[in-house]
Amino acid sequence: MKRNKLSYKVGQFFMFAGPAAVLFSLVVVVPFVYGLYLTFTKWDGISPQKPFVGLDNYRATFADSAYWHSLMLTIIYSVISVVLVNILAFFLAYLVTSGIKGQNFFRAGFFIPNLIGGIVLGYVWQFVFNRAFVVIGTALTKAESSVPSLLSTPNGALFCLILVSVWQYAGYMMLIYVAGFMGVDQSLKEAALIDGCSKSQAILHVTIPLMRSSFVQCIFLSTTRCFMVYDVNLSLTNGDPFNSSVLAAMHVYNQAFVYKQYGTGQAEALVLFVICAAIGMAQVYFGKKGEVEA
Numbered sequence: 001m002k003r004n005k006l007s008y009k010v011g012q013f014f015m016f017a018g019p020a021a022v023l024f025s026l027v028v029v030v031p032f033v034y035g036l037y038l039t040f041t042k043w044d045g046i047s048p049q050k051p052f053v054g055l056d057n058y059r060a061t062f063a064d065s066a067y068w069h070s071l072m073l074t075i076i077y078s079v080i081s082v083v084l085v086n087i088l089a090f091f092l093a094y095l096v097t098s099g100i101k102g103q104n105f106f107r108a109g110f111f112i113p114n115l116i117g118g119i120v121l122g123y124v125w126q127f128v129f130n131r132a133f134v135v136i137g138t139a140l141t142k143a144e145s146s147v148p149s150l151l152s153t154p155n156g157a158l159f160c161l162i163l164v165s166v167w168q169y170a171g172y173m174m175l176i177y178v179a180g181f182m183g184v185d186q187s188l189k190e191a192a193l194i195d196g197c198s199k200s201q202a203i204l205h206v207t208i209p210l211m212r213s214s215f216v217q218c219i220f221l222s223t224t225r226c227f228m229v230y231d232v233n234l235s236l237t238n239g240d241p242f243n244s245s246v247l248a249a250m251h252v253y254n255q256a257f258v259y260k261q262y263g264t265g266q267a268e269a270l271v272l273f274v275i276c277a278a279i280g281m282a283q284v285y286f287g288k289k290g291e292v293e294a
Contacts (some may be wrong), residue, residue: 039267044260057267066243067268070251071275077158077247078226081165085222086215088170093177094203107178111171118168122235125164126151154244157237161245164232169225173218180214181207216287220280227276248272 014021039057041050061067092110096103113121130149137147150156184207192202208215230249233239239246239254246254252272256265 035266043262057263061267071248074248081226082222084166085169089173092174097181114172118231119235122232157245180211184210
């Protein structure tokens with residue numbers, strides 16, 4: 001049969017998947033391979049020559065204390081943000097699936113922050129922290145001079161980054177949890193209540209185990225987003241005060257495009273990618289391993 005021939009199957013594949021495969025190669029594969037090549041060169045982004053330096057860029061990466069400080073700061077930021085995002089998203093999802101009046105309106109309202117671009121979001125919240133909160137804080141404390149902005153201290157700047165990220169990501173993760181709540185068989189929850197479970201016990205012992213796939217997806221997405229965050233970091237703090245809030249993605253960008261050390265920047269980006277990929281895959285593996293089926 002013609003349909004069983006290898007040439008026919010190959011032709012069908014390229015007809016349907018070919019355009020997507022070409023675009024994926026041009027946008028992802030080729031830049032990744034070229035970036036990997038740059039990690040072995042010393043290039044300033046302008047010169048046509050790219051001298052081969054071997055593993056020097058990787059040695060420079062492991063010797064760069066500022067990079068490892070930014071990575072540690074990113075880990076702290078990511079851990080706190082991921083925990084808060086998922087806790088808030090879960091409770092918002094529970095709220096908008098509990099049958100309250102106007103729950104569709106609340107779903108849309110909670111999701112809207114995710115539609116705002118990170119650059120715009122950062123500048124809006126920068127105004128809130130530097131102006132609105134300062135005025136409110138001064139009025140409440142009745143201080144003779146203005147209270148300092150949260151963005152003026154290292155710990156305050158990190159707190160602001162976490163707060164804005166939680167506010168932005170929680171609505172998106174909420175939708176995944178909403179799908180998880182709606183995917184749990186109502187009869188199982190009713191059976192648990194009939195057997196004497198309270199509502200909280202039914203959620204803890206029936207609903208949450210059956211929503212494990214939703215938790216895996218949300219934790220994976222929020223982790224990768226937090227590890228790669230750049231736009232909010234740029235517009236909200238720009239690494240200030242005194243480069244104390246520079247996260248890993250911003251450090252990599254500055255290394256390549258500000259300091260014109262493309263080879264070292266690419267090496268640091270590759271290390272960041274490997275760390276993020278390892279954390280993401282480990283989280284998905286252990287999360288999927290314990291999934292419960294209804």
